Amino acid sequence: MAEQVVQPRMRGFISLTAHPEGCAVNVRRQVAAVQAAALRGELGNVLVLGSSSGYGLASALTACFGYEADVLGVCFEREPTEDKTATAGWYNLVEAHRLARESGRLLETVNGDAFSDDVKAAVIEALSERFGPLDLVIYSLAAPRRRGPNGETWNSALKPVGESYTGPTFDLRTGAVVAAHLEPATDEELAATIKVMGGEDWQDWIVRLRDAGLLAPSCRTVAYSYIGPEVSAPIYRRGTIGRAKEHLEASAAGIDATMRETVDGRAWVSVNAAVVTQASSAIPAVPLYMSALFRVLKERGEYEGPQEQILRLFRDHVGPGREPSVDSEGRIRVDDLEMQDEVQQHVAELWRQVTSENVDQITDYTGYRRDFEQLFGFGVEGVDYDAPTEVDRPLV
Numbered sequence: 001m002a003e004q005v006v007q008p009r010m011r012g013f014i015s016l017t018a019h020p021e022g023c024a025v026n027v028r029r030q031v032a033a034v035q036a037a038a039l040r041g042e043l044g045n046v047l048v049l050g051s052s053s054g055y056g057l058a059s060a061l062t063a064c065f066g067y068e069a070d071v072l073g074v075c076f077e078r079e080p081t082e083d084k085t086a087t088a089g090w091y092n093l094v095e096a097h098r099l100a101r102e103s104g105r106l107l108e109t110v111n112g113d114a115f116s117d118d119v120k121a122a123v124i125e126a127l128s129e130r131f132g133p134l135d136l137v138i139y140s141l142a143a144p145r146r147r148g149p150n151g152e153t154w155n156s157a158l159k160p161v162g163e164s165y166t167g168p169t170f171d172l173r174t175g176a177v178v179a180a181h182l183e184p185a186t187d188e189e190l191a192a193t194i195k196v197m198g199g200e201d202w203q204d205w206i207v208r209l210r211d212a213g214l215l216a217p218s219c220r221t222v223a224y225s226y227i228g229p230e231v232s233a234p235i236y237r238r239g240t241i242g243r244a245k246e247h248l249e250a251s252a253a254g255i256d257a258t259m260r261e262t263v264d265g266r267a268w269v270s271v272n273a274a275v276v277t278q279a280s281s282a283i284p285a286v287p288l289y290m291s292a293l294f295r296v297l298k299e300r301g302e303y304e305g306p307q308e309q310i311l312r313l314f315r316d317h318v319g320p321g322r323e324p325s326v327d328s329e330g331r332i333r334v335d336d337l338e339m340q341d342e343v344q345q346h347v348a349e350l351w352r353q354v355t356s357e358n359v360d361q362i363t364d365y366t367g368y369r370r371d372f373e374q375l376f377g378f379g380v381e382g383v384d385y386d387a388p389t390e391v392d393r394p395l396v
């Protein structure tokens with residue numbers, strides 16, 4: 001497969017194709033935003049788990065192009081094949097690698113299942129041979145499933161816990177606002193979601209890196225979480241995924257103790273704001289909530305995408321020489337703009353009123369949709385979508 005015209009093939013909350021040039025332009029814009037931020041200081045070696053899109057990609061780009069760090073990323077992306085384009089994350093990293101090379105920086109990727117022993121071993125080998133001990137570890141995996149060493153599989157579920165949920169959501173195929181009805185998760189589904197998205201794997205990574213002598217003195221580690229508003233709480237914070245996030249947040253205390261004892265380091269959870277990513281688009285009700293939220297935040301001039309959030313996280317909290325400010329539960333809060341009372345009151349009003357007929361007028365559905373298509377490299381300004389483009393781009 002070589003050059004071809006690539007069209008979007010949307011299926012609900014996923015596109016089966018990705019546009020390589022659109023993804024490349026997105027990454028160039030993010031890198032330009034990082035460079036324009038003129039961050040101060042340097043980070044030595046950084047590992048980003050979940051580095052190919054969303055908050056993880058923004059973290060890898062910030063470390064590499066903002067703090068001159070040597071960055072190793074881990075992701076789980078599909079490479080291009082005879083009859084399929086690669087996934088968007090693959091093309092994002094192809095461009096990020098190219099830009100890093102161009103500016104003499106070290107950015108490498110291990111593409112494979114971060115839960116697996118093989119990938120952990122490959123990362124330890126790469127770090128030992130070419131990087132050295134880590135100064136920062138970012139845990140930004142958003143995975144639908146986890147496979148264990150003996151072939152067992154846990155699937156994460158996006159369901160309420162203890163009670164059923166009925167409320168508005170988008171039908172992402174048609175854009176209509178419809179009622180979602182979800183039955184509560186079984187105990188097994190809840191346990192599996194915690195296994196996939198809780199803190200166990202983060203802890204496992206830190207222990208293995210420690211045992212391999214790959215945590216530098218004063219190393220820090222940060223994992224990302226989300227809380228969100230009352231309107232999405234039955235599905236999110238009080239649902240299966242929220243329970244997994246509670247587990248992740250609770251694990252931070254044990255990981256922090258390990259970091260302190262072994263390398264005088266620290267571990268934190270950063271609660272980030274709702275942004276359009278592949279992971280967040282899969283959650284019932286959340287795309288509709290984001291459309292209302294973005295309308296309110298944009299009106300106030302307070303909207304931030306993943307790159308702006310991560311720049312703020314590094315500049316104000318976890319970048320070189322910074323000490324984070326934390327909430328009463330020890331968490332960094334970058335979701336402060338989203339969670340302002342006035343913003344949430346306004347969003348709740350929109351939530352009560354929204355219908356298929358008025359969704360375009362009262363929410364930022366157009367903006368949500370544009371961000372969603374851009375995740376896959378479509379609808380990006382400056383890209384000629386009628387022109388054939390090389391889809392067989394290696395990740396080197």
Ligand code: NAD
Nearest residue numbers: 050051052053054055075076114142143226274275277279
């Ligand atoms: P995303 O879908 O954009 O990225 C997920 C990343 O994880 C990708 O790099 C993907 O390749 C990688 N990945 C998935 N499964 C993997 C596996 N088995 N092995 C290796 N890599 C794997 O997701 P995102 O929305 O940026 O989420 C990242 C983190 O941020 C999650 O913990 C999420 O809960 C959190 N968060 C997201 C939001 C939001 O609104 N999107 C808000 C707050 C916090």
